[in-house]
Amino acid sequence: MAESYNFFLKADLSPFIGEWIAIADNRILSHRKSLKETYEEAKKKTTKNILLTRVPDKEEMIL
Amino acid sequence: MPITFRYKKINRPAPLEPIHAPAIPITLIGRKEKLDVIALVDSGADVSAIPKDLADILGVDLTGKQEEVVGIGGKVPSVRTRIDASIRNAHERYAFTLNVMVVLDEKIEFGILLGRRDFFENFDVTFRENEEKIILKKVPPRHDAVMRI
Numbered sequence: 136m137a138e139s140y141n142f143f144l145k146a147d148l149s150p151f152i153g154e155w156i157a158i159a160d161n162r163i164l165s166h167r168k169s170l171k172e173t174y175e176e177a178k179k180k181t182t183k184n185i186l187l188t189r190v191p192d193k194e195e196m197i198l
Numbered sequence: 199m200p201i202t203f204r205y206k207k208i209n210r211p212a213p214l215e216p217i218h219a220p221a222i223p224i225t226l227i228g229r230k231e232k233l234d235v236i237a238l239v240d241s242g243a244d245v246s247a248i249p250k251d252l253a254d255i256l257g258v259d260l261t262g263k264q265e266e267v268v269g270i271g272g273k274v275p276s277v278r279t280r281i282d283a284s285i286r287n288a289h290e291r292y293a294f295t296l297n298v299m300v301v302l303d304e305k306i307e308f309g310i311l312l313g314r315r316d317f318f319e320n321f322d323v324t325f326r327e328n329e330e331k332i333i334l335k336k337v338p339p340r341h342d343a344v345m346r347i
């Protein structure tokens with residue numbers, strides 16, 4: 136996870152605002168509005184652990 | 199020992215200001231999958247929440263009573279459940295159980311939120327806004343905090 140987290144911190148994620156992204160192998164493997172599609176596509180591209188997150192676009196849902 | 203994480207800066211198109219998000223890596227462990235995710239630590243949220251898609255991937259028990267939680271978009275149907283989780287850096291690892299609301303309305307778009315109840319009862323959380331850092335220090339959970347949401 137550490138390698139993917141460091142990538143997350145350094146990467147310019149502005150093109151992916153409002154999308155889920157999957158990170159592994161020091162790159163973004165997939166990005167979609169749908170979490171399930173993001174995850175499934177990434178799983179086809181690597182056997183390593185995938186780091187998933189949604190790039191926030193504005194205020195998230197405050198509960 | 200406390201664990202320190204840096205805020206994530208996300209640029210947005212002008213004239214919008216960049217987002218400086220207190221986002222931390224966390225591992226969620228379900229019955230089907232164990233996933234590494236980045237979650238937003240939200241001191242404005244009473245409870246932790248995840249979208250249903252994530253609950254489905256993890257294999258989380260969704261048989262609990264359905265209820266409504268209030269978010270920015272109004273009331274949304276949800277189910278409360280428990281997920282094993284861990285947080286770590288190079289030197290420390292803390293395991294705990296997180297009580298979360300699984301938001302069932304799939305039209306509601308949001309990420310993974312760690313709210314005050316449960317998460318903040320497992321950790322002393324310090325936001326250092328000027329340094330753009332968040333510091334977590336594990337504390338024993340309160341006995342009356344379990345499923346108090």
